[in-house]
Amino acid sequence: MKLDETVKHYLRSLVTRRLSPHTQLAYSYALNLLMRLLADICGVTDLERITVLHLRECVQYLLTESVEVQKSRRPPENGSTLSAGSVCDYIRRWKTFFTWCQREELIEKNPGTRLEYPKVDERIIDAFSVKQIEQMLSIFDLSTNEGFRDYVILLLMLDTGLRRSEVATIRVEDVHDTYVTVFGKGRQERQVGIHPEISNLLWKYIHKYRRPARADEPILFLSLGRGRVGLPFGRGGMGGLMSYLKSKTGIDDVRLSAHTFRHTFACMYLDAGGDVFSLSREMGHKDIKTTERYLRSFTSKNARLQHDSHSPINSIKLRSHKKPKK
Structure with a gap:
């Protein structure tokens, strides 16, 4: 079964499930990106031939190579790679797609089950003062x-x-x-x-x-x-x-x-x-x-x-910074 035909059918199902246009667009981009990577890197265009190894190759490419991103997203600066968080977003949508394929009995084994997420650095988000x-x-x-x-x-x-x-x-x-x-x-x-x-x-x-x-x-x-x-x-x-x-x-x-x-x-x-x-x-x-x-x-x-009010330094008598007298 051709992967592109399956993706079209899946995207159609998102409309009948009344997902928001923004969500539909996000899935459309993620799956079209996956099809492009599978074809260019792995030479795979059939749904049944996709394995977890193929998917890992696609993830590795996204983490190491500069890729074109959709206009609604901020592109990587100076040709750098996508962030691990962005790659996780794509993986999450790929996994959902393959789970749907298995539920619809289009595939026997789900290649996305064993696909790992890259580790994402936790950053502190600043709030407005x-x-x-x-x-x-x-x-x-x-x-x-x-x-x-x-x-x-x-x-x-x-x-x-x-x-x-x-x-x-x-x-x-x-x-x-x-x-x-x-x-x-x-x-x-x-x-x-x-x-x-x-x-x-x-x-x-x-x-x-x-x-x-x-x-x-x-x-x-x-x-x-x-x-x-x-x-x-x-x-x-x-x-x-x-x-x-x-x-x-x-x-x-x-x-x-x-x-x-x-x-x-x-x-x-x-x-x-x-x-x-x-x-x-x-x-x-x-x-x-x-x-x-x-x-x-x-x-x-x-x-x-x-920090300042609770620092141990408050309890310590510091040495004077003044220069000694001659």
Whole structure:
């Protein structure tokens, strides 16, 4: 059975399963990349001929050679290789594909079962400081539709830790007095609490600043760009907002992205005494281990900030640095 035909059939199944367009695109790229590597490196184009050794060759190539990446991802700098984290993302989608092939009885053995993930270095993710947040919020003109919309979006992300895609797809009917209803990854519905001040700002945006192109437009945040006035703001609009913030504030010591707002929410939530279990539910994590990654970053950074007050050096009388008198 030809691999390309099987991939087409699998991608079609993602549509019927109602996976998001972004997820479908990610699987499409990962599997097309796999087909290209199998053909060019291993000379394999048939599904039944693929072995775990072939897949390991593909992984080794991705870890050691510079490859072309999709436009929506940041390319490796100066022709360097992909990060281990990016390679893990591809492997995860390959494994899902082969599991589906086995379940559909297209193959007897799953070649992805014994395929290992490369070890990924755990890095501390920096969060925004209060000063940086106030700096970003200060650039908006709240008397304009665009300025007020962007101001509300930033505060909503900071208050809830919503993903970029969740902010872009939230509907007017999802906004309630004390919470918003969100459809996250895997179309899992959850309720996320909002601060009373954010509730008031959302009400004001809906009734004063929101101008839909058609009366039945369900999406909450709408675009004001040329040719898209009154249409959904979308993921592209969210990306443009992050770029605008970076150009206006000059913040470069912290990655300016929607995910950093999500991480900042998690760190501030924990810093204010919130528990990890509640945080996990608020953020829509299926596994609390995912949330614990934020806790590791949070505890490490807080320990560093408290270092001076708890250092053993405080108990030691240091020698004078003054030069001895002649």
